[in-house]
Amino acid sequence: MPGIVFLSTMMREEIVDFYTSRLGMKIWIEQEDCTVLEKENLALGFCQRDSADIGGIICYWLDSMEEVDEKHRQLADIAEGPPRENEKYRIYHFFLRDPEGRRLEVQKFLDL
Secondary structure: OOOOEEEEEOOHHHHHHHHHHOOOOEEEEEOOOEEEEEEOOEEEEEEEOOOOOOOOEEEEEOOOHHHHHHHHHHHOOOEOOOOEEEOOOOEEEEEEEOOOOOEEEEEEEOOO
16 A cells, blocks of 8 residues: 655755655655655655654665665765664664755665
């Protein structure tokens, strides 16, 4: 079942620019105060509000460790550190934050 995760934002233009220019998402639906972005099987809606939803983690997964390394090279200026293996969850990953402070993760599931 397809779905969209909607998040409130106080910086809609900056957030849309970040997710499109830095993470390659595309604008799918534009509404009066909400923009829905999509890339492959992920859809995120950002709606202009008086406060921002910044809890949780938005996770992008890639097919190889090399793709994670390449994405890290592209985002190194905002990454929280280099990619590393997490033995507990069997992933290879790194974290970063969007302009509003939401935590993002880029990862490869090592068992897939």
